[in-house]
Amino acid sequence: MINRPVYLGISMRSRRQRRRLLVGYWLAMPLLAAAASFLYSRMHSDVNQMGALLAIGGLYGTALVFLGGAAHLGPMPDFNGDPAPAPRWVPLAVADRLLSRSAAGTGSQQDSAALDERDLYLRDAAHYTAYRILRECLLPVLIAAFVFFQYIHPHHEYVAVPVYACLVLVIFNLPQSLILWHEPDMEPLQ
Amino acid sequence: MRAELVLMGRRVDMAPRARRRMLVALIYAALAALTAVLWRYTHWHGSGIGLFWAIMLACRFFLGGYYTGGLVKPFNGKPPRQSDAAPPLLALKLRVYKPVLAADETAYRNDERELRQRDRAHYAAYQAIGCCLALIWGLAMFRNQSPRLFVWVAMPPDELYCGLAMIAMILFLTLPQAILLWTEPDMEPLDFSAE
Numbered sequence: 144m145i146n147r148p149v150y151l152g153i154s155m156r157s158r159r160q161r162r163r164l165l166v167g168y169w170l171a172m173p174l175l176a177a178a179a180s181f182l183y184s185r186m187h188s189d190v191n192q193m194g195a196l197l198a199i200g201g202l203y204g205t206a207l208v209f210l211g212g213a214a215h216l217g218p219m220p221d222f223n224g225d226p227a228p229a230p231r232w233v234p235l236a237v238a239d240r241l242l243s244r245s246a247a248g249t250g251s252q253q254d255s256a257a258l259d260e261r262d263l264y265l266r267d268a269a270h271y272t273a274y275r276i277l278r279e280c281l282l283p284v285l286i287a288a289f290v291f292f293q294y295i296h297p298h299h300e301y302v303a304v305p306v307y308a309c310l311v312l313v314i315f316n317l318p319q320s321l322i323l324w325h326e327p328d329m330e331p332l333q
Numbered sequence: 334m335r336a337e338l339v340l341m342g343r344r345v346d347m348a349p350r351a352r353r354r355m356l357v358a359l360i361y362a363a364l365a366a367l368t369a370v371l372w373r374y375t376h377w378h379g380s381g382i383g384l385f386w387a388i389m390l391a392c393r394f395f396l397g398g399y400y401t402g403g404l405v406k407p408f409n410g411k412p413p414r415q416s417d418a419a420p421p422l423l424a425l426k427l428r429v430y431k432p433v434l435a436a437d438e439t440a441y442r443n444d445e446r447e448l449r450q451r452d453r454a455h456y457a458a459y460q461a462i463g464c465c466l467a468l469i470w471g472l473a474m475f476r477n478q479s480p481r482l483f484v485w486v487a488m489p490p491d492e493l494y495c496g497l498a499m500i501a502m503i504l505f506l507t508l509p510q511a512i513l514l515w516t517e518p519d520m521e522p523l524d525f526s527a528e
Contacts, residue, residue, distance in 0.1 A: 196478075222456075267452030270459045271408075274509065278399070281505070285385065303494045304477060307470035314463045 144265045144322050147211075148329055150218040156329040165320050168209065172312060175202055180305040206312055210319035219319060222266050224258040265322055273317040334447070334513065335404050335440070336520045338395065347404055348520040356404075357511045360391050364503050368496070376488075377495045384499055388506045396510035401441065405510045408451055410443050450513060458508035465504060469497045 148156045155161055179199045211217020258266065336348040338356075347353055367387055371380040397403020401413040443451060473494060476483050486493060 264449075264452075267449070267456045271452045271455040274455045274459055275408075277505070281502075285381065285502075289379070289381070303473040303490070304470065307466060307473055311463065311467050311470050314459070314466060318459070 144220075144262050145218050145326055145329065146220050147218045150211075155218045155323075156331065158324075158326065158328050161323045161326070165323055168316075169320070172206070172309075175206055175312075176305055176309050178202065179308060203308060203312065207315055210316050210323065212319045213315065217319070219322065220258060220262070222258075222318075224263070266318070269318040269321045272321055273314075276317065277314070334406060334517055334520070335397070336522075338404060346522060348522045350515075350517065350519050353404070353514040353517065356395060357514050360395060360507070361503075361511070364388065364391070364507075368499055368503070372492070372496060376492050377499065381495070381499055381502070385502065385506075388503060392506060392510065396507060396514070398510040398513070403510070405513050406443055406447065407441050408443070408509075410441065410448075412438075412441055450517075451509070454509045454512040454516075457512055458504075461508060462501065462505050465501050469494070469501065472497070 145155050148154065153160070153164060155164075179202055182199050207213065208216040211219030212222045215221050336346065338345045338347050345352075347356070364384070364387065367384060371377055371384060392398065393400045393402045395403050397405035398408050401407055407413075473490075476490060476493075483490075488496075
């Protein structure tokens with residue numbers, strides 16, 4: 144499933160290395176959410192609104208595509224199974240082209256093909272597992288949200304954006320994380 | 334997937350795809366109506382839990398998937414827990430109780446094809462839920478940025494976000510089963526004359 148064993152200079156061949164990367168990534172998520180919330184809260188005051196909006200968009204855009212599965216970036220191919228067109232996301236696409244290697248060792252993902260049968264199986268199974276995890280978390284989250292909005296912070300308006308942003312990040316990155324976590328060590332390049 | 338539903342003591346043949354699609358449409362229409370009623374009377378303040386239990390009942394009695402009841406087989410493929418306790422009162426009153434026996438493996442065990450369909454349905458549902466939440470996120474951001482553009486929406490932002498979250502919850506809890514029921518082709522008709 145991992146079609147870029149080297150992504151942005153980081154080796155994805157070893158499962159241990161991938162797991163370390165994932166732990167760092169998920170630890171960085173709360174920091175990212177806090178930074179985005181801070182920038183967002185400043186939007187109506189002294190910080191330049193457009194600058195804050197671009198910073199938030201850049202942070203979230205990078206985080207969303209970092210693990211792959213979308214926009215033909217990241218260590219995994221696009222989950223839709225389409226062959227990759229020319230990279231469009233700048234500057235991540237430029238760095239990706241310079242620092243990444245495809246499974247064939249020929250550069251970035253330009254030559255990747257559509258997903259094969261095993262990839263499709265892995266993709267669907269990872270989404271099923273992610274769905275189950277989210278479903279198990281739903282009731283505690285609902286109760287926490289009810290308590291929070293009913294008794295602590297009755298106005299949804301000011302927390303809706305960061306909460307939904309975190310949800311989107313978690314939802315779009317959980318299946319990729321599961322795949323990266325469970326894929327065994329890859330064979331070294333020829 | 335099961336081809337029959339027991340409702341009010343009657344066995345309903347759900348083998349034709351048209352009937353299953355009708356059932357899915359009716360369930361979503363009922364949930365939409367309930368959401369509208371909740372907004373009319375409570376403005377969705379503290380009423381999300383009622384909707385949650387309504388979805389749970391729909392899943393347990395009609396959709397299945399995460400429960401042993403309903404049309405879709407349990408996704409986890411585990412045999413049902415055998416208990417000597419009496420069946421739930423609601424199930425008895427609605428006469429929908431139809432035990433799945435642990436010995437009847439075909440009633441709960443998914444074969445290879447069904448597992449693939451289950452995973453594919455979850456993939457499709459996952460994409461839809463993700464896009465739905467991304468849309469809500471974008472809307473919330475846009476509304477906070479330009480509130481004047483939303484003056485025509487006749488509800489405060491709190492209620493709007495709460496309602497959208499409830500719609501996302503409905504989809505999240507029911508979409509994989511609904512996709513399976515909607516896409517499965519006609520099954521072999523049941524023979525009711527044997528009983």
